[in-house]
Amino acid sequence: MNTHEIFPARGLIVSCQALEDEPLHGGDTMAKMARAAVRSGAIGIRTNGAHDIAAIKQEVDVPVIGLIKRDIPGSDIFITPTLEEVEAIVEAGADIVALDVTGREDRLERVKPLIEYAHSKGRLVMADISTLEEGLAAESLGVDFIGTTLSGYTPYSPQQEEPDFELLRGLCSRAKVPVIAEGRIWTPADAARALETGASYVVVGSAITRPQLIVARYVDAIGSRLS
Ligand SMILES: CC(=O)N[C@H](C=O)[C@@H](O)[C@H](O)[C@H](O)COP(=O)(O)O
Secondary structure, eight states: OOHHHHOSSOEEEEEEOOOTTSTTOSTTHHHHHHHHHHHTTOOEEEEESHHHHHHHHHHOSSOEEEEOBOOOTTOOOOBSOSHHHHHHHHHHTOSEEEEEOOSGGGHHHHSHHHHHHHHHTTOEEEEEOSSHHHHHHHHHTTOSEEEOTTTTSSTTSOOOSSOOHHHHHHHHHHOSSOEEEESSOOSHHHHHHHHHHTOSEEEEOHHHHOHHHHHHHHHHHHHTTOO
16 A cells, blocks of 8 residues: 555545543544544544554544554653554554654664554554654655654744644655645644645644633633623
8 A cells, every 4th residue: 555545635634632631531532533524524534542543443434544652751752652652553453653753862763663564564654753854854764654743842843833834845845755734733724725835634633623722722812801
């Protein structure tokens, strides 16, 4: 399976994630979110954890990008840090394995076996990166998709509230593999702009599937008008 076979067309991927400390964590909530997303036209789902990957694979018929977030003391690499998580993601049935391919902690030297393992099991790999250099390094390591996921979440990438359209533009003009716009895409207009900028796919998470963050934005917006 190559990148063009797995997603026959460009479009919207919905990230359905709720960590343990989030209100929607557990049960079949993320599978239901995924069903709602696909019913309305999402062409893929991104999700965290073996439980939700397996549940969503059962629930919907679109490709699933799986990751496992794991907090390792003393490390900032959080998205699919080791081979153990890649094995669990493959075992749970994800079609695409998402992992951190940033330049932190010698990750670029250490991540190749994780990519090779996923490929050996017939899965594609999405590199979550934070800068243009990391994206191009990820491409030379053989990943199948590059996502702007981690821009704003490494100390050396731009810390901003908006999506990183500049990074997206750079990647789209330089990379040969499909680029996925991800991170802080809050409006349909941002999603459309990401595709216009050249992204093959756009991942939207919190703006669709994290109600506690959506509510907080409304409460903030009306706050100054309440007195
Ligand atoms: C930085 C990090 O850990 N991002 C995670 C990656 O999977 C998720 O928590 C995000 O929700 C996802 O990237 C989608 O982004 P947004 O929720 O902003 O649409």
